Amino acid sequence: MASDTVVVGRTAAGRMALVGLGDHSAASEVDTAALAAAVAARENDGDVRWVWADTAAVYPRLLDAGVRVARAWDLRLVHAILHHARTVTDDHGLRSSTGWDADAAAPVDGDTLFDLGDAASGIPETVEAAVAEYHRQTAAIASSEAPGALRLLCAAESAGALIAVELHTAGVPWSRAAHEHLLERELGARRGGGLPARIDQTAAVVRAALDDPAASLDSQPRLLRSLHRVGLMVQSTSRWELAEHDHPAVAPLIAYKKLMRLYTANGWAWLDEWVRDDRFRPVYVPAGVVTGRWASSGGGALQIPRSLRTAVRADPGWTLVTADVAQLEPRVLAAMARDTALAEAASGRDLYAGIVERGAVASRAEAKLAMLGAMYGATTGESGRLLPRLRRTFPRAMQLVDDAARTGEDGGVVQTWLGRTSPAAGESWRALQSLASDAAASGVDETRARRSARDRGRFTRNFVVQGTAAEWALAWLADLRARLAALPEVDATRAAPASGPVFQRRPHLAFFLHDEIVVHTPLEHADAVADAVRESAASAGRLLFGTFPIDFPLDLRIGETAEKG
DNA sequence: TCTAAGTGCGCG
DNA sequence: AAAGCGCGCACTTAGA
Secondary structure, three states: OOOEEEEEEEOOOOOEEEEEOOOOOOEEEEOHHHHHHHHHHHHHHOOEEEEEOOHHHHHHHHHHOOOOOOEEEEHHHHHHHHHHOOOOOOOOOOOOOOOOOOOOOOOOOHHHHHOOOOHHHOOOOEHHHHHHHHHHHHHHHHOOOOHHHHHHHHHHHHHHHHHHHHHHHHOEEEOHHHHHHHHHHHHOOOOOOOOOHHHHHHHHHHHHHOOOOOOOOOOHHHHHHHHHHOOOOOOOOOHHHHOOOOOOOHHHHHHHHHHHHHHHHHOHHHHHHHEEOOEEOOEEEOOOOOOOOOEEEOOOHHHOOHHHHHHEOOOOOEEEEEEEEOOHHHHHHHHHOOOHHHHHHOOOOOHHHHHHHOOOOOOHHHHHHHHHHHHHOOOOHHHHHHHHHHHHHOHHHHHHHHHHHHHHHOOOOOEOOOOOEOOOOOHHHHHHHHHHHOOOOOHHHHHHHHHHHHHHHHHHHHHHHHHHHHHHHHHHHHHHHHHHHOOOOOOHHHOOHHHOOOOOOOOEEEEEOOOEEEEEEEHHHHHHHHHHHHHHHHHHHHHHHOOOOOOOOEEEEEOOOOOOO
C-alpha cells in the first residue's frame, strides 16, 4: 500500500493530468472520458489523497462512473479558509489575487451544473496551477500557529465536499406517493387551473370574516389594510402577532397561510421539479455559510418542514437510521472553554436538565432560554434577565462567548476551535465607527455606531460556537463515511439502483442538516450502521477536544420515522 | 420587463 | 415585530 498525493488538473491540450507528489512521483495524462478509470485504478492501488480545484466540478462524474474516492483536498475550499485564517503567519502568496479566491461557480440548472472544466468559477484548473496552489497551501498551514488544527479543518472541509456530492448523487429516498397523499389530505385534490379546494375554501372564510369578498390575502400591504378595516390593529401580518388577537378572521387566516406555505414551498410543483425516481436530490453547498455551516441551493433542502418527512421512505428491503445530536452547540462551548462545570451539566442526555440540577435556573425552559441567549447575545427579555445566573454558574463558558462578542464590537476577528476565522469588519462598518468616535459626532451617529457594533458583537459571539459545531459535524460525517464504506455490500438482487452505482449496494449517507444525519441502509446492516453512527460521534469529540470529558449523545432511531419525539 | 428590497416562514 | 445567531425560497411592490 503506497500513500500518495495526486494532483488532478487540465493540460494545455485539454486532457487530464494526474501528477503524483509522493516519493514515487509520476505524471500521466488521459482523455477526459478516461479520467474515472484512471482514478479508479490509482485508488485501488493504494491510499491516495486526490487534490483538485473543485470537488463539485470533478466528483459527480466519477460517482456516476461508479468510482468513489476515500480522500480529497479541495483547493477552492481550502483556499477560502487559508485566505482569511488569522493564525497563518506566512501566506506564501496565498492572499494575493491568483484566481483561487474566486467564489464557487453559481449553481445553474440542467446538465452544466457539474460539467468538468466549467470555466464559470474563474478558478485556474491547469495541473501546474493546481500543484503550485497545493504547495502554497501546505506551506501556509505549516506556518500557522496551530498547524495541526488547521490541517484537520482543511481535511475535514475537503471530506465534506466529497460528502456533499455523494449526498446529491445518492439522494434522499422520497416517496412521491406519500408526499402526494399528504398534499391531498391537507390541501385537497390538485387542480390544474387554480388553487386546491381547501385553500379556496379557507380563503373564502377569511374574506367573509373580513367582510370583503375581494380581499387580497397574498399582498402584505393590502391584507394589512383589510385587517385594520375590521379593527384588527396589527402592525404586521405575521402569524405570531395575529395569534395575539381575538377576531374571527385570525384562525382562518393563519390556517390559510399555513396551507399556502405548504402549497407554494413544497406542493406538487416542488415534487415535480425536485423528486425523480423517488429521490430528492438537493444541491449542498459546503461552507456556504460564513461560519462553515453548509448551505443549499435549490429545493430548499435545509428547510424541509418536519411534517413532510413522512415522505422520506426507505427502498424495499432497506431502512433509515436517523440521528441528531442533543444540544450540540452548548456542548461544543463547554469543551472549547474547558468549562468542567458545564461539561458536568452536559454529562447526562439532557444538558438543560443538567443546568437545572446545578441550581443555575429553576426550569428546563429557563435553562434553554438562558443558554440560547448566551450564545446569541440576548440583552433584554427573560433570556437577558437569566444570563447573570448562567454567568455565575458557568463563568468560563460565558467568558468565552463574552470575549468573542467584545472582540467583534471592537472590530476584531475571532476563530473557531480549528481555526476558521470570521470575516473582517467591512469598510462601511469601520467608517461608521470612526465617524461616531469623532468629537463632533452627532448623537444619531453614535447611536447607529453602537447598534452596529453590538450587531457585530452578536455575530462574532455566535460565530465561534456555530462554527465549531459545524467542525464537529464535519468530523462526525467524515468518520461515519469511512465506517459505512467498510460495511459489506449486499448482492445485486437487493440493490437500490436509484442511489447510483457507488451506493446502491451499501449503507450510505442520505441527508445532513447541521447536527442531524440520515443513513439509508439495507435492513440487515441497520444495527451495524447505528453502531457506526454512535462511534463516529464519539470519535469526532475526541478528534476535536482530545480527552476533555464532554459527551455528544445522539437521539438515534432505526426505521421509518417521520418526526422527532 | 427586468431587478432589488421588503415581508413572512421553513430549517438548525 | 421580535427579544437573540445563521440560512433559502416564494411572493409582492417599488423603482429603473
